[in-house]
Structures are given as C-alpha cells and as structure tokens.
Amino acid sequence: MFPCIYIDCLVDVGRQLGEHESFSNRAGHLLPGQKSVGKMMAQEHESQEQEVTAQDQGHINEFSRLNVKYHELEEDLRGKEEVLVNLQDSSNEVREEAAAV
Numbered sequence: 037m038f039p040c041i042y043i044d045c046l047v048d049v050g051r052q053l054g055e056h057e058s059f060s061n062r063a064g065h066l067l068p069g070q071k072s073v074g075k076m077m078a079q080e081h082e083s084q085e086q087e088v089t090a091q092d093q094g095h096i097n098e099f100s101r102l103n104v105k106y107h108e109l110e111e112d113l114r115g116k117e118e119v120l121v122n123l124q125d126s127s128n129e130v131r132e133e134a135a136a137v
Contacts, residue, residue: 088096
C-alpha cells in the first residue's frame, strides 16, 4: 500500500483509491473476500505513523505538480492525435474527390 505520509496534495493517490473503491458494487457493499480500502489505510496508518520532513513534503509537492502537468500534457496529446486523424481522413477524401474528377 502507500507509505504512511501526509499525501493530501497527491492527485493520483485519490484517483487510485477511487478506482479501488469502485470494485465494490455501487451500493457500497464489498464483494466477497474484498477488504475496505479505508479500513486497510486506517490500519496501516495506525501501525506506521511517521513524521514528514520539510524536504519530504517538498518532494511530494514537486511530484504532485509534475504529475498534474503530465496528465494535462497526456490529455492534450490525445486531443492532438484526434485532430491529426481527422485531418488525415479529410486529406484522403480530398484526394479521392480529386482523382474522381
């Protein structure tokens, strides 16, 4: 699981926890053999309480900023790839029209 540090600024951790919780059915009941992520995190938190130094927090903040930027760039790339595919399709249609004339 995750190390027991104050990770409230990490964007991806929240997303990952949300994905794990989505394995339970939507009524909030756990599937057979499944443990609650919240309970697992609380148990781990109790057994591994640690201090976070200013340097560690700086690294966490830097990771968070870079992670957000990564996901923004990844989304931007997907959008540009869609535009590229649309332009290629349009170009092919124009060539076919020109060849037919």
